[in-house]
Amino acid sequence: MKIILVIFLIFFNIPCFSKESLIQERITFFKKSEKSLTKISKLLITKNYQEIINEAQFINDWSILIPSFFPEGTQATMTNDSDASSDIWMNFDDFTKKAKETEYYSLQIINSALNNNFDGVKIALKKTSASCTSCHRSFRN
Numbered sequence: 001m002k003i004i005l006v007i008f009l010i011f012f013n014i015p016c017f018s019k020e021s022l023i024q025e026r027i028t029f030f031k032k033s034e035k036s037l038t039k040i041s042k043l044l045i046t047k048n049y050q051e052i053i054n055e056a057q058f059i060n061d062w063s064i065l066i067p068s069f070f071p072e073g074t075q076a077t078m079t080n081d082s083d084a085s086s087d088i089w090m091n092f093d094d095f096t097k098k099a100k101e102t103e104y105y106s107l108q109i110i111n112s113a114l115n116n117n118f119d120g121v122k123i124a125l126k127k128t129s130a131s132c133t134s135c136h137r138s139f140r141n
């Protein structure tokens, strides 16, 4: 019986702790992805396609992970640092779809950069950036 209680305590307490760290972690990743966007526009001036690929790869990897960083119960509250709207969990399919758009356009940055396609990178960068804004408009407070 005691063992079961202990197991329950672990299950109920760890998620509380990890919710906070999960929120901090996703905020860090979002900030980093914003930096990557800025870096890519600068790298494009010097046509540093290899570095562009590295930065876009980070955005691509992160966009795939975004939905898994939003378990239920991690919306903005008075006591946490989150700006996540509770609408996310009322429309998780749409939220996931928007993350997929970022995934798609960041992959286009990579593919264009692989072909040294200046205009291609430029357009895909704009579309990636628009996909970020689109999700924020719907799902960030």
Ligand code: HEC
Binding pocket: 023, 026, 027, 030, 031, 033, 034, 035, 037, 059, 066, 081, 082, 083, 084, 085, 095, 096, 098, 099, 102, 128, 129, 131, 132, 133, 135, 136, 139, 140
């Ligand atoms: C699928 C939806 C979605 C996509 C796509 C998305 N974001 Fe966000 N973003 C959010 C949500 C929700 C938050 C609030 C997270 C929180 O505070 O818990 C956020 C927060 C942020 C923040 C604020 C972090 C802080 O200081 O609190 C930045 C910066 C950001 N996103 C940049 C980006 C960039 C750049 C992209 C595109 C490459 C992007 N986001 C794509 C949903 C999204």
